[in-house]
Amino acid sequence: MFGLSVGQRSRAFRPRGDGGLLSGWFWVLLLFLPACSFFFQRHPWQPPEVSLDDVAVAGVRWSRQDLDVILALANPNPQPMPVERLRLDLTIEGTALTEIDFRTAVVIPAGERLPVESRVRVDLLRCAEKLLPLLKQRRQGLTWRLKGTAELSDGSELEVDQGGSLPVR
Numbered sequence: 001m002f003g004l005s006v007g008q009r010s011r012a013f014r015p016r017g018d019g020g021l022l023s024g025w026f027w028v029l030l031l032f033l034p035a036c037s038f039f040f041q042r043h044p045w046q047p048p049e050v051s052l053d054d055v056a057v058a059g060v061r062w063s064r065q066d067l068d069v070i071l072a073l074a075n076p077n078p079q080p081m082p083v084e085r086l087r088l089d090l091t092i093e094g095t096a097l098t099e100i101d102f103r104t105a106v107v108i109p110a111g112e113r114l115p116v117e118s119r120v121r122v123d124l125l126r127c128a129e130k131l132l133p134l135l136k137q138r139r140q141g142l143t144w145r146l147k148g149t150a151e152l153s154d155g156s157e158l159e160v161d162q163g164g165s166l167p168v169r
Contacts, residue, residue, distance in 0.1 A: 047158035048081060048108065049074040050088065052144050052166055058119055065122050069100060071146075072115050075108035081152065082107050088148035088160060090120075098122045100146075105153065141165035 051072045059066040069090070075081040086102040098120045108114045145163040152158065 045081065045152065045156055045158055046076045047160050048083065048150050049076060050086070050146050050150075050160050050162045051164055052090070052146060053115065055166065067098070067120050067122055068117055069120055070115060070117050071100070071102075072113050073106070073108050074113040075110055078110050080107050080109050082154070083150055084153050085151040086116075086148065086160070087151075088146045091145040091147070092142050092166075094143075100148075141167045 051074075052069070053072050054068075054070040056068045056070075057065065058068045071086075073083065073086075082105065084103075084105050086100065088100045088102075090097045090100055100118050100120055102116060102118045104116070106114060106116060142165065143163065144166050145161070147161045148159075150158045150160050
């Protein structure tokens with residue numbers, strides 16, 4: 001049948017060597033696998049440095065206020081950092097103001113600083129009694145803190161905890 005005589009096998013079905021796990025291809029693959037893991041290893045990431053550059057009022061309604069928050073992300077790593085998401089709690093003068101959930105994927109070049117903007121909703125009426133007296137004092141600046149996580153495209157989650165002072169205009 002199919003051009004084969006009884007008792008003959010085609011060359012494709014003939015086992016080569018001992019045909020077991022100790023064949024030459026097994027050893028080649030066994031030696032190659034550790035080299036592959038080099039390409040898929042995770043980098044030991046340092047968390048991005050996040051600073052609050054500016055806050056601007058985008059819209060005011062009775063029930064809510066919209067703010068445009070401009071952050072600067074700095075990459076202290078020797079390789080580009082692919083940030084998929086930032087989830088940060090913004091606190092001003094010890095008062096929890098809002099949560100920033102930045103979901104736009106960005107790649108921060110190694111050793112560089114990248115500005116990003118996010119619109120957030122705030123209930124300023126809830127915070128007004130604490131923040132208005134501070135704004136009336138016209139101090140040099142308001143202290144802020146950003147605390148949360150930065151999620152990278154390789155699945156890493158890095159803790160972010162940065163603070164500073166924002167000038168009052």
